[in-house]
Amino acid sequence: MADDLLSLSTGFDEATETDWLAAVEKALKGGGIEKITRRTRDGLPIKPLYRETDFRSAANPLGQLGAAPYLRGAKAEPDPYLQWDIRQRFTHPDPVATNAEILRDLERGVSSIELAHDCSGQSGIQLCDSEALTTALKGVRADIATIALDHCGAGTGASLAALLAVWAEQAGDAKTAKLAFNIDPVGTLMRTGKLGGGLDAVFDKTAALTKTLTAKFPLATVLRADARPVHEAGGTEAQELAALIASALDTLRRLDKAGLAPEAAAGQILFTLNVDGNYGLGIAKLRAARQLWVRVLEALDLEAQPMRLQAVTSARMLTRYDPWVNMLRGTASCFAGAVGGADIVTVRPFNEALGLPEELGRRIARNTQIMAMEESGLGRVADPSGGAWFSETLARDMAEAAWAEFQTIESEGGLAESLIAGAFQERIAESLAALMKDVGHRKVPITGVSEFPLLEGVAAPIGDPGPVTPKDGVDASGLNALLPGYEAPKGEDTVAVPLKSIQIAAPFEALRDRAEAHFEKTGARPAIFLATLGPLAEHTARADFARNLFAAGGIEAKSPPVPPESPAELAAAYRASGASIAVLCGADTRYTEEAEAAAKALKEAGVLTLWLAGKHETEDVDRHIYMGCDVVHECTLALTEQGVK
Numbered sequence: 001m002a003d004d005l006l007s008l009s010t011g012f013d014e015a016t017e018t019d020w021l022a023a024v025e026k027a028l029k030g031g032g033i034e035k036i037t038r039r040t041r042d043g044l045p046i047k048p049l050y051r052e053t054d055f056r057s058a059a060n061p062l063g064q065l066g067a068a069p070y071l072r073g074a075k076a077e078p079d080p081y082l083q084w085d086i087r088q089r090f091t092h093p094d095p096v097a098t099n100a101e102i103l104r105d106l107e108r109g110v111s112s113i114e115l116a117h118d119c120s121g122q123s124g125i126q127l128c129d130s131e132a133l134t135t136a137l138k139g140v141r142a143d144i145a146t147i148a149l150d151h152c153g154a155g156t157g158a159s160l161a162a163l164l165a166v167w168a169e170q171a172g173d174a175k176t177a178k179l180a181f182n183i184d185p186v187g188t189l190m191r192t193g194k195l196g197g198g199l200d201a202v203f204d205k206t207a208a209l210t211k212t213l214t215a216k217f218p219l220a221t222v223l224r225a226d227a228r229p230v231h232e233a234g235g236t237e238a239q240e241l242a243a244l245i246a247s248a249l250d251t252l253r254r255l256d257k258a259g260l261a262p263e264a265a266a267g268q269i270l271f272t273l274n275v276d277g278n279y280g281l282g283i284a285k286l287r288a289a290r291q292l293w294v295r296v297l298e299a300l301d302l303e304a305q306p307m308r309l310q311a312v313t314s315a316r317m318l319t320r321y322d323p324w325v326n327m328l329r330g331t332a333s334c335f336a337g338a339v340g341g342a343d344i345v346t347v348r349p350f351n352e353a354l355g356l357p358e359e360l361g362r363r364i365a366r367n368t369q370i371m372a373m374e375e376s377g378l379g380r381v382a383d384p385s386g387g388a389w390f391s392e393t394l395a396r397d398m399a400e401a402a403w404a405e406f407q408t409i410e411s412e413g414g415l416a417e418s419l420i421a422g423a424f425q426e427r428i429a430e431s432l433a434a435l436m437k438d439v440g441h442r443k444v445p446i447t448g449v450s451e452f453p454l455l456e457g458v459a460a461p462i463g464d465p466g467p468v469t470p471k472d473g474v475d476a477s478g479l480n481a482l483l484p485g486y487e488a489p490k491g492e493d494t495v496a497v498p499l500k501s502i503q504i505a506a507p508f509e510a511l512r513d514r515a516e517a518h519f520e521k522t523g524a525r526p527a528i529f530l531a532t533l534g535p536l537a538e539h540t541a542r543a544d545f546a547r548n549l550f551a552a553g554g555i556e557a558k559s560p561p562v563p564p565e566s567p568a569e570l571a572a573a574y575r576a577s578g579a580s581i582a583v584l585c586g587a588d589t590r591y592t593e594e595a596e597a598a599a600k601a602l603k604e605a606g607v608l609t610l611w612l613a614g615k616h617e618t619e620d621v622d623r624h625i626y627m628g629c630d631v632v633h634e635c636t637l638a639l640t641e642q643g644v645k
Contacts, residue, residue: 017051040281041435042238044397050389055396062392065382069294071287072383073341074306083379084337085344086369087112087310089150092356093121093468095136103139105362109370112146112178114346117160118153121468128471130478133163142168148180148270155473156188156195156202157181158209161222162478165213174216180270181213182224185254186247189419190229193498198491199254199416205488207258210268212482221308222268223251231274232316233499234432237285241402243424244271245292246415252300253414266297267305270344275336276314277329280394282336283385286311287395290341292402310344311337318353319505321512322448323460326350327364334368338378339385345369351460353503358463419496428499439504440632442552449505450631453512453551455525507632508552511639515554518644525556526642528611529579531570531602532563533586533594539563542613543585549625550583553635567594567601574605581641583611583625591616609641 021033028035038046047054063069066076088110092098102113115136118124127133140147149164151157161181168177185202189195195202210222227244235243248269252262273289275282286309293307313333318326327350337345347368349361357365372378385391405427412418419425438444445451479486503509519525528550532539547557560573574582582602584595591614599620602610611634612621625634 020049040398041236041431042398042401044394044401046280046394050393052389055389055392062386068304069297070304070306071290071294072386073290074343075382078379078382082111083373084342085112085146086110086366086373087114087146087148087344087346088362088366089114089116089312089346089348091116091124092463093118093124093126093465095125095127095132098125098136099138101359101362102136104359105366106140106145108363108366110145110366112148112344113140114148114150114180116150116152117157117474119471119473120153121465121470124150124152126468126471127160127163128473129475130163130166133160133167137167137171141172142177142179143172144178146178146180149182151182151184151188153473154192154194154196156185156206157183158205159474159476159479161209161213162482163474164478165216166478166481168217175218177217177219179217179220180224181220181222182226182270183209183222184224184226184247184251186250186416186419187224187226187229189416189494189496190243190247190499193496195494197488197493199494200258201488201491202494203251203254204258205483205486207255207260208483208486209479210255210260210265214264214268221270223265224270224272225251226272228272228274228312229499229501230428231276231314232501233428234316234435234502234504235428236431237281237288237398238401238405239428239431240273241285241288241292241398242405242409243415244273244289245296245402246406246409246418248293249296249300249410250414250416254416262300263302266300266302270308270310272310272312274314275311275333275340275342276317277332279332279336279339280390281398282311282333283340283391284394284398286337286340286342287385287391288399288402291395291399292406295399295403308344309342310346311340311342312346313337313348315348315352316502316504318348318350318503319446319449320353320503320509321505322454322457323351323354324458325448326353327368328447330365331368331372334372335378338369338372341383341385351462354460354462356463356465358461360461361463416494420494422497425497425499432502435504436502436507440507440630441628442631443628444504446505446508449508449512450552452548453508453554455551455554455556508635511553511632511635514639514644518639519554524578526554526639526644527556527558527577527579528638529574529577529582529607530557530559531574531582531584531598531610532560533570533584533598534590535563538587538590539585542587546583546585546611546613546625549631550635550638552631553639555635555638567597570598571601571605574602574607580607581609581611581638582607583613584621585613588614588616591618596620609637611638 036048062071065072088105116124117127119128213222225248227240230240230243255265330347347365349357349365351361558577564570595618603620609622611623
């Protein structure tokens with residue numbers, strides 16, 4: 001049989017990896033492969049080529065599909081009809097509107113729902129009593145579609161979880177109800193900075209509620225370990241993974257102290273991570289999470305069990321300007337979740353950053369998953385990234401980096417104590433500062449915002465929440481029904497500095513907001529004159545670079561109608577443009593010959609501030625733009641120079 005195979009390499013000279021590395025060295029003119037090796041935000045290497053030798057371990061280190069230690073997921077074979085759970089998130093503050101959205105999305109391919117709850121109505125549904133919950137879930141069958149909770153407001157969500165339990169008992173057979181109550185005290189402390197009554201009281205109530213809910217609903221999960229606040233606050237992959245595992249371990253320990261054994265609680269945890277547009281990192285992150293949890297279970301001497309893993313597309317990556325690009329970001333994130341082996345995937349609507357998502361946003365979100373599953377067939381192969389040298393090597397490196405951060409958290413007394421002391425938040429703040437510096441310098445490019453921005457974009461639709469009246473909180477009727485006579489220990493509130501969610505595009509979008517406000521007020525956009533030197537072939541590259549750079553700040557570039565042939569013609573074209581600032585654009589050789597005279601002519605023509613595209617130094621040039629410069633700073637100066645407030 002082997003003799004019948006067509007060899008496609010017989011026409012080439014035999015080559016070794018050493019030969020390839022030598023060719024790389026020659027092509028790069030020194031520096032070797034390290035010159036083209038990138039680094040993640042945790043400093044982990046991303047090499048241009050991976051070999052089997054990069055992923056060395058014991059024989060069959062990943063184990064079998066669907067078998068302990070479940071590094072490759074819980075199933076030996078994918079479900080032929082639903083390879084992962086397509087979970088849609090709902091945020092409309094009105095329960096009536098939410099119900100209509102839920103029923104429409106379930107009819108159109110969503111397999112489970114997640115109710116984002118917030119009694120204030122600012123970031124979720126006002127599910128503050130049994131009537132509101134019953135209204136939102138009218139016609140929904142919990143034995144068919146999982147109902148999950150996402151607690152966005154104050155509190156751990158225990159009261160709403162109890163209301164959902166009462167509703168489920170009344171609506172059908174509790175033994176067949178698929179629910180995810182998602183009670184998460186440590187995540188609440190991360191997100192809001194407060195646990196009313198203190199840690200001990202909260203976990204005492206959580207333990208009592210978990211015992212009751214697990215007895216009533218055998219198909220449900222009660223707890224959640226949620227690392228999304230870390231990601232959304234600017235944390236790195238290792239920090240997000242470390243927080244995920246540290247949160248789960250802290251929860252197990254505190255529940256054990258409250259009378260719920262770790263072996264009973266461990267299987268009740270839903271682990272939730274963010275995935276963003278970098279699907280290579282996303283796939284590795286999901287695989288690393290399973291490696292870390294196996295390690296923790298072994299350390300606790302607990303029996304191996306599958307990790308229930310939910311991947312949610314990143315909110316911090318979404319943009320308000322050119323929001324249509326968010327569809328691509330959501331698609332890449334969905335790919336990471338599917339190929340990385342997530343059990344549940346939630347894709348955020350592309351227009352979420354603008355306001356309340358409406359039907360188009362939710363339709364694109366659910367159809368992204370349906371197309372990935374049914375048309376692209378991403379789930380037809382079990383563990384598709386298993387054994388891939390790049391993914392496995394990066395996952396291993398990421399797990400080691402996360403374990404180091406996890407050990408630091410443990411040395412601080414666990415995640416809750418680290419949050420109370422502010423130590424973990426300080427490290428997140430350092431990561432955020434480094435991230436935003438890279439964003440400002442366009443080392444982290446944002447398509448449609450910092451790169452290739454459209455000044456005349458097409459607006460995306462958003463929903464109308466209508467009038468919203470904030471409510472105090474969830475009533476305790478559910479808790480009273482489930483835990484009659486229960487009284488939690490009294491204690492002082494536990495407080496910490498909350499992790500604040502960010503948008504990585506915010507610095508650029510703030511500049512765009514300034515420019516758009518100026519345009520609406522005056523009818524003219526802030527502008528910069530492209531002072532081009534030499535023929536078109538010479539100056540096009542730098543002129544396009546300058547146009548793209550200043551457009552990121554909402555500044556329109558104005559070019560001469562024809563390439564000027566003298567400093568006088570250049571100055572005349574500048575005066576005709578109506579701009580007050582300018583940027584010289586040309587080749588280095590042209591700068592040497594003509595930049596000084598051109599700069600002098602432009603200054604005499606009234607240019608307030610003159611930039612030069614490149615690093616050539618010449619008299620009368622005030623500032624320079626180049627690859628790696630602080631684009632936010634330069635655009636801020638350009639707007640300020642034109643009086644754009």
